[in-house]
Structures are given as structure tokens and as C-alpha cells.
Amino acid sequence: MTDSFRRWNRSLLVVFGVFVIVFLIGPSIVIVPMGFTAGQSLSFPPVGFSLNWYGKMLSDPAWTSGFINSFQVAVCTAVVASVLGTMTALGIARGRFPGKTIANALILSPLVVPVIVIGIGMFSFFVRFKLSGTLVGMVIAHTALSVPYVVVSVSTSLRSMDRNLEMAAANLGANPWRTFRRITLPLIMPGVFAGALFAFLESWDEVVVSIFMTTTKFRTLPVVMWEQVRQVVDPTVAAVATVLLATTTTVLTLALVVRRQTPVR
């Protein structure tokens, strides 16, 4: 009696779980076929199959320059954020400095302060240095937003690392720099690399701060898409959305695979 009740209950839960998964990823998947429509409008089901809208995307300088700008910003952000973030994770884990708790809070705060506040704040500050609408300005803004992910990722690697290996190296006569370069860095590298990929993703998809930090001369892909979505929506937007999704999924898969490589004690 109780057993059949429990089994029934559990299958109900499994059905619910499947529904949740459909709810989470279904809507995004719906977009993909719509970019390949041969029809003139963004309707479902798509009519036939064509690459017209991808062609239109590639011939429109707003989209192509947006794509190039986004890629540049995301790559630079990943590099800067992973260098600064790794140094900081090491500093927090190994070092001593006053106000460590406050430092931790400061590093995580860009994740929770509403993006609109960060957006208008950064704009009104950076515009004074003529940094709004520039690659440098965008990289600074996105680095602040994505560096927490690097710090968290590298810190996790550092915690799971066996410090006896460092001591062994030091005992065998390696100086601190050599120990770091030959022992510590290789061991935390999966965490650093995953952090860099997360930073890339954060920058690649970021909209709100970018809306304020870009100008018509320098816009990233999500900003161009945002402006399109608010006006006329044609299947080109679905094509662009598909490109964004495909990039995200690829980079995330890579990040999760890399993350698994972390040597555990």
C-alpha cells in the first residue's frame, strides 16, 4: 500500500521534472528553426527552409560590426578578468591583508547590485574620461561584472589542491616563484581556464550595462538585438539569437568539461 503510493508519487515527480526541463530550455529551442524560415515573417511553424535570414544578417553592417565588437570585448574581458581574478583568489587564499571580509563583499557585489544601477553609474563616471562607446570602456565595465566568477572558480580549485605538493617542491629547493609556476599554477589551471570562459560568457551576453556604455559608433551584438526587438522583429533576430545561443552553449560545455579536470585530492 505505502509502496505503491510511493512509486506513484515518484513517477508524478518525474513527470513534473520533465515539464520543468521543457519549461527551462523549450522556449530557447523554439527560436532555432524560426531563423531558417523561407517565409517573410517570424511565425510558427516556419515555412520551408532557407538561409535567407542568415544571409541578411551577414550583409547588414549593424549585425556584423556588433558581432566583431562583442567578440573583441568578450575576449579582452576574459583575459583581463582571469589575470586579475586569479591573482586575487591567490591573495585571499594565501595572504593576509586588512579588511578581507569587506574585500570579499566588494568582489561579489557586482553580481547582486541591480545592473541598471551599475549601468547608469558607470556611464556617468566613464563619460567623463571619454570612455563610453569605446572598447577600453566596455572591457573595464565587463571585467568588473565578470571577475567574481573567476575569483569563485579559482578559489574552488585552490581549496581542493594539495598544499603538500608545494611544500615538497620547496623542500626540494625550488624557490617560491618556481614552486608557483611549476606546481601551483598547473594545478589550478582548470579553475583559471573555466573562470576565463565564464567571464567570456558574462561579457558575451551582457545587455543592460552595455546599453548605457555603448554609442551608435560602437555597439555589441546584444545591444543591436535589443534595439531590433523593440522595433520590428523579423526572422533575422531569430538567426542572431541562434548564433548567440550556439556560442553560449559551446563555451559553457567547454567550461564544464574543463572544470571537471580539476585534480581533487
Next chain:
Amino acid sequence: MSAPVAVKEGAGRVMRGPLISRWGALAVPLLLFLTFAFLVPMFLIVVRSVTDPVNIGMGNYVTFFTTEANMRVLGNTFYIATVCTVACLAIGYPYAYLMSIVPQRVAGIMLVFVLVPFWSSLLVRTFAWEVILRDTGLINTLLLNLKVISEPLPLIRNTFSVILGMSQILLPFMVLPLYSVMQKIDPELTRAAANLGAPPFSAFRRVFVPLSFPGITAGCLLVFVLALGFYITPTILGSARETMISRFIADQVQVRVNWGLASAMAVVLMVLTFVVLAVASRFVKLRDVYGALGEG
């Protein structure tokens, strides 16, 4: 080249080295960077809220809190954030519970289905809902073709579509803290309750649910606080009636060029955020929640 870090002396006394140790110095560049790129801009908003357009002190705050239309925006924001939180808990709790009882490998796959949407573009996910909900969208076309309805249903530009889209986007922030707490609950406890004669549901309700309480609190507070600051989703899926604080701030800056009022509102939003987070931090480490986003 030995750095003078804390050196233990004979009687267990700790001798302190310099204020910042050699390792600690590594954190300085980022802290300086964040001070200039993040803290100063935030501080500037606080300053602007009391000095823009002229030195008017608390004038912008008074204007905001005494205008009825503005207070409606604030009320809307709280209402939408609250409903989203409840919806996320109702959907996320059973899902996280399922994750905690299935084999590790299955739970890992279920986790990926939470992480992929988390990292996917918020704009793309919002756009997806527009494509599904609008008059010529997936649902309405389907129902019209099946002759279930003769007129498209008003599924978009209303509170319903805003809450639906936001709940879907915020769901990972509910599932992750819930799962991290549930994972640590000893399954023997509910089994013991059942062995002592408790009916299955009662064992779940009296033993499991109370133990998952820290996860519930953390998830709810996190979803609530993030929902308060939503901009893209309510703007695309909602009408002017569903304006939330963030859209209000953006409009003040972009359309009205009223930086003073916008900054005052931004400060109110920031303060609300910090109050909720201060409560949340008593139940869960924020770091753990975000740390879970990179696991898999």
C-alpha cells in the same frame, strides 16, 4: 627570500609581519580596479541623487515618494517580485527535491538543464517568450489552427507574461541553493521517520521540509532581490502598466534626461537590495550559490 608571515614563537605567541603579506598584495590590483570601476560610479549615483539638477538635498527623494504614479511603479515592482518568488519556489522545490533523490549521475544531468539556461542570454530567452506568446506566436497560431479559439488570446504585454518570463529566467537561482541544502540532508532521517510509522507524506513534511528551510530562505531572498532589479524582461514582455523600477530609471535617463530622480530611484533600489541580502547572508553564503553555477 622568505616573506615574514606570521611566525610562531616559543610560547605560542604569534608575531605579526607587515600589514599586507606578500601573497595578500596580489589582491590589491583588483581591489583598486573595483574601487575605481565600480565603487566610485556607485558613489557618484548617490551624490547625483542629492545634487542634480541643483543642490536640492533630499528633493528628488521627496518628489519620488510623493508622486502617486511613481509609487505605483514601486508597488508593481514588489508585487511582480513577490509572485515570481512564489512561482519559482513552487516549481523549483519539487525539482530540487527530485535532484536530491535520484542517482548522482541523473542529478548531474538535471543540473546541466539548470546551468545552460542560467548562462544563456537573458535577452534571447525573453525574445523566445515573445515569439511564443504574441498574437501571431506559437501558442495562438496553434490554438487558432486547431479552431479552439477564434481570436488570439491576450497572452503578452500584461502582468501574466512578465511573471511567466521572469520566473523562468530566475528559476536557476531558486533551484541551486535549494539543491545545495537538500543534497546534505541525510536520507536516513526520513527513512527513520517512516520506520517509526509516519506516513510517507508526513515524514517528508515533518522531517525533510524543515531541514531544507535554509535553502528555501536563501532561494526566495535571492530570487526576490534579483527580480526587483529586472529591466529587459518586463520591458519586452510587459506594457507601460507593468513598468518596474529599473525601466523607470532607464526612462528617466534616456527619455526625460532627469538624472537626479533616476539616481534617487537607483539609490532606493540599491538600499532595498542590500537590506534583503543582509538578511539572506544570515542563512547562506552568497559565494556558495554562485560557486554552484560553475560546478557540473
